[in-house]
Amino acid sequence: MGYVAVKGGRDAIVASQARLTYERLAEGRVLDVADVRAGLRGAIDQVMSEASLYDEDVAALALKQAEGSPEEAVFLLRAFRSTLPRLHHTRTADTRPMHVERRISATFKDVPGGQLLGASYDYVHRLLDPDLRFETDADARAWLARWRAEAEAAASAVGTPEGGDAEAGEGPDGASDALPKVLDYLRTEGLMEARADDDRAPGDVTKAALSFPAGRSRRLQVLTRGQTGVVTALGYASLRGFGPMLHPTVGELRVGRQPLSVPDPDAVADQIDDPEEDHYLGTVRLTEVETVVPVAVSAAGPQDAERTALGFDLGYGACFGRNETKAIAMSLLDQTLEHPDPRAPTHDEEFVLLHVDAVEASGFISHLKLPHYVTFQSELDAVRRTRAAALGGAGDADDAGVAGDAPDAPTDGEGTP
Numbered sequence: 001m002g003y004v005a006v007k008g009g010r011d012a013i014v015a016s017q018a019r020l021t022y023e024r025l026a027e028g029r030v031l032d033v034a035d036v037r038a039g040l041r042g043a044i045d046q047v048m049s050e051a052s053l054y055d056e057d058v059a060a061l062a063l064k065q066a067e068g069s070p071e072e073a074v075f076l077l078r079a080f081r082s083t084l085p086r087l088h089h090t091r092t093a094d095t096r097p098m099h100v101e102r103r104i105s106a107t108f109k110d111v112p113g114g115q116l117l118g119a120s121y122d123y124v125h126r127l128l129d130p131d132l133r134f135e136t137d138a139d140a141r142a143w144l145a146r147w148r149a150e151a152e153a154a155a156s157a158v159g160t161p162e163g164g165d166a167e168a169g170e171g172p173d174g175a176s177d178a179l180p181k182v183l184d185y186l187r188t189e190g191l192m193e194a195r196a197d198d199d200r201a202p203g204d205v206t207k208a209a210l211s212f213p214a215g216r217s218r219r220l221q222v223l224t225r226g227q228t229g230v231v232t233a234l235g236y237a238s239l240r241g242f243g244p245m246l247h248p249t250v251g252e253l254r255v256g257r258q259p260l261s262v263p264d265p266d267a268v269a270d271q272i273d274d275p276e277e278d279h280y281l282g283t284v285r286l287t288e289v290e291t292v293v294p295v296a297v298s299a300a301g302p303q304d305a306e307r308t309a310l311g312f313d314l315g316y317g318a319c320f321g322r323n324e325t326k327a328i329a330m331s332l333l334d335q336t337l338e339h340p341d342p343r344a345p346t347h348d349e350e351f352v353l354l355h356v357d358a359v360e361a362s363g364f365i366s367h368l369k370l371p372h373y374v375t376f377q378s379e380l381d382a383v384r385r386t387r388a389a390a391l392g393g394a395g396d397a398d399d400a401g402v403a404g405d406a407p408d409a410p411t412d413g414e415g416t417p
Contacts (some may be wrong), residue, residue: 019170024067033057034341036064037057039320042322045322051081052206052225062077089178089262095177097289098179098258098259099259100116101119103179105251105252106250107242179254183292206219216338218318219337220290220330223356228325236329237345248294254288256286257283262283262316263277288317291316291328292312292313294312295311296308313338314335
């Protein structure tokens with residue numbers, strides 16, 4: 001079958017756009033943005049993380065417009081984000097004051113502050129619930145009323161004001177404030193390196209093109225913006241042995257609301273660094289993971305490199321919202337990229353960072369749908385010539401009568417990647 005050039009014009013494109021709207025409205029029902037925000041929290045957290053924009057309402061709107069496609073929603077959010085001015089930079093956040101709603105550790109059973117299971121699908125059966133087909137808003141309100149009544153009764157029974165354990169920093173929702181970091185225990189014992197604070201201004205992958213070596217601050221930014229499935233897949237590959245990593249363990253996973261603040265602009269203008277004058281912005285929901293990875297270290301410091309022993313290295317992951325699997329995978333890749341190894345792709349900074357971004361990847365893949373008429377016509381002519389030469393013994397395709405069935409080369413402009 002001969003190659004047929006695809007042609008399209010303005011009217012066809014307008015009709016395609018109208019058809020897209022029809023497909024969204026074909027059932028005669030529309031989604032309320034508030035319903036998307038209330039019922040699709042996982043999708044909202046994913047697109048906020050990949051878009052580097054914390055705004056649940058806008059993320060819900062993007063998901064509605066994208067008909068639930070995270071890939072399209074992230075594209076919409078990043079485009080919207082690019083129109084926003086950057087007025088201030090938040091102060092570097094210490095996550096110890098985080099209002100923690102979920103906190104688990106796979107390294108120590110008994111950790112200071114205890115383990116908080118919080119809300120998680122980890123402990124439920126993955127069985128479809130057919131009753132959800134008939135759930136109503138009235139059912140939801142009735143369940144909430146019962147739940148709040150039970151919580152207040154439990155709070156009264158233990159005698160803590162407003163349902164929380166004030167001494168332990170526990171709030172009425174069961175969350176806790178100011179929990180210590182689990183891995184500080186290993187650092188105190190000298191089994192894990194205690195790194196000094198790096199107060200250098202971080203690179204910004206949203207303002208400057210990525211170059212290599214990227215440096216850790218930009219690596220972490222790219223990973224936290226990375227497509228959830230890709231980051232998970234590469235972390236999984238590292239875990240399965242496509243790299244020299246020994247079995248890692250989640251030292252601490254915490255989900256909670258992280259307070260953020262910005263320095264006072266007047267103090268900054270006067271070159272005064274006074275956290276007491278900071279302006280409190282509010283909180284963002286965050287997932288943070290610190291992973292413990294066994295590594296060979298010098299037995300007595302860098303001056304004694306010949307004698308080695310086992311120690312622990314840190315892998316770090318942090319994402320907007322509730323993104324536990326991605327944050328764990330990110331922590332694995334953070335550790336692998338800190339230790340380049342040409343034998344393993346997951347230890348290769350360029351390989352990982354250039355392939356995890358959803359918008360970059362989908363854009364480059366999607367460009368294959370754009371017109372490549374001239375390029376393909378050139379390839380087509382080359383194939384015909386070589387086949388004619390091979391079959392007829394002559395190098396001229398016209399002499400072999402092959403090109404006579406070919407369509408005319410299109411004159412439309414060729415799309416560029």
